[in-house]
Amino acid sequence: MQQQPGWRSGATLSLILAMSALALSACGGRKSGEPSNPPKTQLSAEIRRTAFGIPHIKANDEAGLGYGIGYAYAEDNACLLAEEILTVSGERSKYFHQVEQSYPMEGAPSNLDSDFFYRAVNSEAAVNAALNAQSTEVRELLRGYVAGFNAWLDQPQSGTVNAVCRQEPWLRKIKEQDLARLMRRTAMTNGSVSFAGGIGAAQPPGRAQAAPVAAAAVPSARPRRTASNALAVGGERSDNGRGIVLGQPHLAWLNNARFYEMHLTIPGKLDVMGASLPGLPVIGIGFTQNFAWTHTTDTSAHSTLYALQLDSKDPTRYIVDGQSIPMGRREISIEVRNGEGQLVKQTRTLYTTEYGPLVHMPQMELNWTASRAFALRDANADNHRMVEQWYAMNKATSLEELKQLNQRIVGNPWNNTLAADKEGRTLYMNVSPIANLPNLAQCWLPQSAYLDGQNAFTLDGSRKACNWVDDAGAPQAGIMAGSRLPVLENRDYVQNANDSAWLSNLATPLTGFSPLVSKQDNAQGLRTRQLLTEIQSRPKKLGMADLQDMALNNKVxxxxxxxxxxxxxxxxxxxxxxxxxxxxxxxxxxxxxxxxxxxxxxxxxxxxxxxxxxxxxxxxxxxxxxxxxxxxxxxxxxxxxxxxxxxxxxxxxxxxxxxxxxxxxxxxTKLGEVQVATVGGRRIGIHGGIDPMGVLNAIETERLVNGVFEVNGGTTYLQVVGFDAQGPVAQTLLAYSQSSDPSSPHHSDQTERFSRKQWIALPFSEAAIQADPAYRSKTIKQ
Missing domain, CATH: 1.10.1400.10 (Aminohydrolase, alpha-helical knob region)
Structure with missing residues (x-):
């Protein structure tokens, strides 16, 4: 039986849960679908803070480390995390108006459509499956994180810290299931989440598509994708023969995409520093004593659309190989606050297929009509390995181990990984869950101007032969084995700016892959061309200062x-x-x-x-x-x-x-006067330009309002990491600063530095941490 992503038919889901129950009966009779509970240990962590509020968290085990991370994160971003948990739990309409956008960016779904989407994809069964898939180490990290956040919440609050949400009913204690929902949202960011409004509002023809709320859910253009620049320089090109890594992710400057800098240590087991996303107790982009790495959004097909031929007698049935198949149905009810402030119940029936959920987005030409509809299959709906992958990378001791871990786990959800080490080696990997379809040419249906060329492949849903194919070496049904995906190792350089794997290095192009993985011989984006031009036009030997200049010279x-x-x-x-x-x-x-x-x-x-x-x-x-x-x-x-x-x-x-x-x-007029980030009522000028102009320092803005273009996305966590004889040398910037709390002294301090292009040297060694003028320390226990 081939496993299907996302929602499954009732019969298939029942079979899976029944099998799980039989397996679990030998382990103490735990109820089917419920998460396992690892043994409890005492929780203890030391949190040292250095300049700009960056926490260096040390503990003796994963549970203690998670405890410290959750506590430190709550000190800086409790309101942010609480609201994000509200979102992924499908409860925004209970507290905010249903027709408001779920986040303040053009094309975002309404609260109501977002709620129905997350209640569907983050069902109890899906969340418990995600938790049960985690290793004991990751479960301990999650358990500790939950305890740390809740311990902070129990502390008497002084001053104005988190005053913005302190009295809000949605600021509550959290559970491991909440972190699992956040993990799933992060994994599905460039797949199902991009179509959230169109999934949460999809209804058969003849029934209102949840209007007028769905109108706010339909993007004016294609779904927004994340982006990044990355360059790893090897010993043949660096000024000291050691590796250097530039990481420059481009994400929204919003809650769910905000990076958080931290340093994590378990003596003898883990010593890693960098940045992570809300609710994730691991480093996503960063460095260790031996190597540095970063990610970029790849162009591979982690999800595919399926064009469905509908039964002429019933638009909730579709034809596969001549047989009429009923769509799966799930009735979901949520609480909604109406215009009078009262809570009322709204119910929708959402539909799914063997491929995944139905999508209705007219402005993307994805229409559910009497004869045709579209479903989305997303590999990351069943990828529960993301945090395991990142924690394994955090513990790795070499680039060879890093490569093997990625090829085995295949848990990076939608990323290329680029790395360099202290010995001057570089590594590029386009290894992530990618649809496996050997007969793509017979199944690919060019769909629309919005989707063509974006690797949002539309496949023929009327033939079983067009379903994804299992690969014996893959850790998940329907995806390619990691050993079949693009990898490049050298001592020269590897780069990526969100084009395919093809020109990771001009001298050694990567060719011969399925278009689902990587396209070759096609025009490159202007950021890719800018980055390659920078590499070619500079002296043979590059230093950290060269990479810093590339990142922020703002050449168009x-x-x-x-x-x-x-x-x-x-x-x-x-x-x-x-x-x-x-x-x-x-x-x-x-x-x-x-x-x-x-x-x-x-x-x-x-x-x-x-x-x-x-x-x-x-x-x-x-x-x-x-x-x-x-x-x-x-x-x-x-x-x-x-x-x-x-x-x-x-x-x-x-x-x-x-x-x-x-x-x-x-x-x-000067650009810095009108392109701004408004923080605490102050306007901070922000340099940079949009992706289609070919600016490496990509900056996105709202439309002109009150004479300014307000920044809402672009360069976020910026790192250039090299090595000397003692270990890593890191220069970083966090464009929007460490804390989302307006009362925090670290709410805008790095934003000011980013505006002035003043990089920050991160202390990594114990001596450097304790020598930091802003050093302070406390130990927390439970």
């Missing part, structure tokens, strides 16, 4: 690709005075998005978007098309002599110039 690669032609275009036309000055200024712009830069970046950003819209994409814009033999420098140039493009460019330039001037944003 698009400008490099079009500047010569843009100058000629500007000189070729007769302009109105203001538009002519704009075009001339763009032609002479230095191509950077720094705080002190004028608004050339903003003007070009909007002009480029307007031109793309008028030309229906990029293909008709470039003078030199993509050439697989020159992937770094093509496509490039403007085909400005073409009348259609010249007219589109001119119209966009006129329109943007008039619009921004009318909004009080003349070109001479």
């Amino acid at each position: 690669y698009l400008m490099q690709a079009i500047q010569d032609d843009l100058k000629q275009f500007c000189a070729s036309r007769n302009w109105q005075a203001e538009a002519g000055r704009t075009c001339a200024a763009l032609g002479s712009w230095d191509g950077r998005a720094d705080l002190g830069s004028d608004l050339s970046y903003v003007y070009l950003r909007d002009i480029w978007a307007g031109t793309q819209y008028r030309m229906q994409g990029d293909a008709a814009i470039w003078a030199v098309p993509f050439n697989a033999a020159d992937p770094v420098h093509t496509p490039r140039g403007l085909r400005y002599r073409d009348p259609a493009l010249a007219e589109a460019l001119a119209l966009a330039l006129d329109e943007v110039t008039a619009d921004l001037n009318a909004k009080g944003l003349p070109l001479a």
Whole structure:
């Protein structure tokens, strides 16, 4: 029997639970589906804090370590974690208005649709299965984390710490199941979670698609993906013959995606420092005494859509190999606070198939009609190995061990991993749960402009032959074995900026993989081209300062690709005075998005978007098309002599110039005055630019409101880690700072440093920790 992801039919789920019950009866008769309980030990941890509030947590075992992590995290982010648990428990509408967005970003689902989604994917059976899948060490980490957070909550609170939510009814003690729900959400971030609104609101044709709430759930474009830059430099390219790693993840500056810096130690077993996400008692990106690593979002197919042929007699039945199959149904009821503040019950029946849940997102051309519907299969709905994978990486002692652990566990949910060690070796791995479908060519259905090219593959759901195939070497049904996935080791460099594995190193391209894993011979994103250009254009030997400069020099690669032609275009036309000055200024712009830069970046950003819209994409814009033999420098140039493009460019330039001037944003305005993070009522200027412009320091903003573009995402935890004879040397920045609590002294201190490009040296050795001027220590016990 082939295991299916996500929700399963009642018969299949009953069989799985029955089998589990038989297996568990030999272990004391534990009730089917309930999580096991590891033996209890006394909990104790030492929490040392250094500059910027970074905790260094030491304990004798996993339970004690988790205890310290949970306590320290609560000191800095109790309200954040409590609200995130509310979200993944499907209880937002009980406390907040149902039609509000579940988080403040365009395209986010409403609270109501989010609640139905999480109540479906985080069912009791799924959560208990996730907990039971964890190793004893991870269960102890989780047990300790829960106890630590709850111990902090029991402490009398002084001053204004966490005053923002202290009296809220949703600030409560937590359970291990809450952490399991958070783990599942993190694993499904670039899969099911991206379609949360469309899953939580999906209803058969003839029934209202949960309007009007579902309207807020439908994104205006494709689901937002996470992103990152990464570069690992080996001994042949580094100035001291040792490895260097640049990690620059790009995530939303919001609760569920906020990194937290910490240092974790179990003497003789674990010594790791870096950053993690809410509710995870392990380091996701960081370094040890021997190596450093980071992740980037890969392009592989961790989930696939299935186009369903529906039974003409009933749109809740679908046809597979000529047979009509009933969709699984699950009735879910949640409590909702209505406009009068009263709690009322709302119920929906949500539908699933052997592939996964139904999705209805009209603006992505995913419509449930009388004849067709779409289901989503997500490998990470059944990937319970993420925390095990990261904890194993935290304990690893070498790059070889790191590689073997990833190939065996295959628990990184949607990541490439790039690493370098103190000996000057580098490692690239595109190893994660990826759909295994040998006959992809016979099953792939090009679906829509929103999905094509994004590795969001749409498959033929009318044939069993198009279901994922089990791989004997894989730890999970339907995914590829880790040994079959792209890996590259060298002493030169490996890089990734969210393109495929193909050009991880220009001299040794990775080829021959299924498109589900990695595409080759295709145009690269502008950030990839910028990163490869930086590597090629710098001296042969690179130091940490070079990687720091790459990360934050704010070069706009698009400008490099079009500047010569843009100058000629500007000189070729007769302009109105203001538009002519704009075009001339763009032609002479230095191509950077720094705080002190004028608004050339903003003007070009909007002009480029307007031109793309008028030309229906990029293909008709470039003078030199993509050439697989020159992937770094093509496509490039403007085909400005073409009348259609010249007219589109001119119209966009006129329109943007008039619009921004009318909004009080003349070109001479400084970027740092209008691109800001507002913290505690203060506006902090933030440098950088959006991904499509090819800026490594990717920064995303809201639309213009009150004269400013408020930052809502982009560069988050930034690290450059090298090595000397004593061990790791780490320079980092956490763009939004360590604490989400407005009363904390560490609510904006690193944001100010990020604004000024002032990196922070992290103390790692015991001597460095205790020598830190801000050092303070306390021991907690239970």
